[in-house]
Amino acid sequence: MSLTNLLNRFKTVSAHPTPSESLALSQLAPSVLNLSITDTPEQWVLYESLLISTLRTGDDTSAQLILQRLADRFGNDNARIMALQGIYDECTATNQAQLDEVLKNYTEVLKDDPTNIPVAKRRITLLHHLSKKSEAISALTTLIDLNPTDAESWAQLAQYYFEISMYPQAIYCLEEVLLILPNAYNTHARLGEIHLVAAESINNSGSKEVVEKLEASLRWYLRAVELCDGYLRGYYGVKLVTGKLLDSKISTAYRTIPEEKVNKLNSVATVQLNDIVTGSEKGKKAFIGYDSAEVAAVKELLEATT
Amino acid sequence: MALSQPAWVIDLKTSPSSRPKAPSNVADPPGYSTSGSSKKSQKQITPPTQAETDDLKIKKAWEVALAPAKSLPMNMIMMYMSGNTLQIFSIMMTAMLFMNPLRALSSVGNTFSKFDGEATHGRLLTVKLAYIGLQILTIVIGIWKVNAMGLLPTTRSDWLAWEHAPVPLETSISNFR
Numbered sequence: 397m398s399l400t401n402l403l404n405r406f407k408t409v410s411a412h413p414t415p416s417e418s419l420a421l422s423q424l425a426p427s428v429l430n431l432s433i434t435d436t437p438e439q440w441v442l443y444e445s446l447l448i449s450t451l452r453t454g455d456d457t458s459a460q461l462i463l464q465r466l467a468d469r470f471g472n473d474n475a476r477i478m479a480l481q482g483i484y485d486e487c488t489a490t491n492q493a494q495l496d497e498v499l500k501n502y503t504e505v506l507k508d509d510p511t512n513i514p515v516a517k518r519r520i521t522l523l524h525h526l527s528k529k530s531e532a533i534s535a536l537t538t539l540i541d542l543n544p545t546d547a548e549s550w551a552q553l554a555q556y557y558f559e560i561s562m563y564p565q566a567i568y569c570l571e572e573v574l575l576i577l578p579n580a581y582n583t584h585a586r587l588g589e590i591h592l593v594a595a596e597s598i599n600n601s602g603s604k605e606v607v608e609k610l611e612a613s614l615r616w617y618l619r620a621v622e623l624c625d626g627y628l629r630g631y632y633g634v635k636l637v638t639g640k641l642l643d644s645k646i647s648t649a650y651r652t653i654p655e656e657k658v659n660k661l662n663s664v665a666t667v668q669l670n671d672i673v674t675g676s677e678k679g680k681k682a683f684i685g686y687d688s689a690e691v692a693a694v695k696e697l698l699e700a701t702t
Numbered sequence: 703m704a705l706s707q708p709a710w711v712i713d714l715k716t717s718p719s720s721r722p723k724a725p726s727n728v729a730d731p732p733g734y735s736t737s738g739s740s741k742k743s744q745k746q747i748t749p750p751t752q753a754e755t756d757d758l759k760i761k762k763a764w765e766v767a768l769a770p771a772k773s774l775p776m777n778m779i780m781m782y783m784s785g786n787t788l789q790i791f792s793i794m795m796t797a798m799l800f801m802n803p804l805r806a807l808s809s810v811g812n813t814f815s816k817f818d819g820e821a822t823h824g825r826l827l828t829v830k831l832a833y834i835g836l837q838i839l840t841i842v843i844g845i846w847k848v849n850a851m852g853l854l855p856t857t858r859s860d861w862l863a864w865e866h867a868p869v870p871l872e873t874s875i876s877n878f879r
Contacts, residue, residue: 529728530727533729550731553731558713560722560725561723562724565731569731585710593714596718636714693707
């Protein structure tokens with residue numbers, strides 16, 4: 397297989413491949429490694445992707461070889477190679493002590509060069525993985541202080557805050573992401589989700605704060621749907637939130653969005669979701685590309701509400 | 703095949719009670735303020751009274767009226783520096799010095815119409831007078847310049863056409879033959 401063919405194989409796979417997909421990619425290792433090294437950017441991109449796939453499937457010998465070749469080309473002190481080496485070390489570590497060793501290694505590298513961003517990100521991920529969540533968050537805030545226009549860092553920080561139920565902070569971080577990427581509809585949907593979860597976390601359901609949060613959530617979801625037609629996650633949220641707003645527990649006095657509007661939005665979302673479910677089940681052309689797990693979740697929601 | 707649910711669906715379905723409590727010792731993100739970004743501090747803005755807007759209008763009118771005063775010194779220096787010979791630039795600059803004030807004088811009412819109102823009409827009169835005075839001052843500079851160029855008919859020789867040849871009281875005729 398040629399280089400372009402192999403690259404295309406990698407490109408067709410989603411960002412979070414299933415185990416079987418990973419295995420299929422990992423099995424391409426011999427054909428990639430047997431290609432003559434042409435020193436083109438494409439080839440090194442391919443090597444990098446393959447390294448991740450082989451590590452996922454436990455093909456450590458191929459990973460070692462790929463890493464060796466990358467290091468030969470770019471040098472061991474290249475920031476990206478250091479991070480890849482770190483991933484390899486993390487994957488091959490078999491016990492806690494070895495992971496701690498890797499962490500110590502990262503900390504030392506960062507002491508020499510605090511701006512080594514790939515390694516800094518690896519260190520944060522490893523800290524979080526080792527359940528040192530508050531340390532991971534403070535390391536990530538330092539990194540963001542260093543590089544405040546990195547949307548990825550902000551989104552990750554939001555996720556960390558969300559995991560420990562610090563919703564106002566998570567919302568703030570995602571709003572920062574939107575300042576950098578104002579059209580990111582998935583971030584809008586995520587904001588809707590966090591507002592919704594934050595509303596549910598308040599004990600006194602039916603209070604003014606809950607209504608405010610639910611309405612904020614609805615607005616974020618609606619913006620997501622506005623930015624992306626047929627956005628399953630957005631419509632799912634619209635349906636869920638409008639359902640909660642129409643709940644009898646919610647006092648109408650606090651509402652700023654009129655009930656008829658909420659009703660209308662609910663029925664629009666139901667129609668859209670029904671379309672998506674039936675369309676993707678029949679494999680219609682306009683409904684190709686929906687994730688089957690997401691469609692299943694929608695089906696479950698529709699069945700639960702009718 | 704059992705499909706694993708997407709992460710966001712799991713997030714939405716997790717019941718609030720099973721979530722961890724928020725720890726207190728975690729650093730806030732850079733730029734985050736605990737007072738809450740959603741509750742904006744709303745300052746009560748009282749609309750200005752009629753008298754205040756009138757005062758403001760007069761103040762603005764004075765600014766417009768005194769604007770020509772700022773360009774006076776510059777005009778004077780320019781006129782002084784440019785030579786007194788007759789050539790295209792000095793003629794053009796001098797002509798401008800007359801044209802602009804005259805044009806301004808012809809549209810005084812227009813200039814101040816946006817400040818005009820029932821309450822401000824009386825007070826606007828002094829402002830207008832100051833404006834007119836300054837425009838006239840600009841013209842005076844122009845006259846001075848024209849004079850310096852020798853274009854004003856201020857000497858006797860400028861009126862030669864009306865001069866009469868003096869009639870001699872006596873004539874003397876030489877008598878040497």
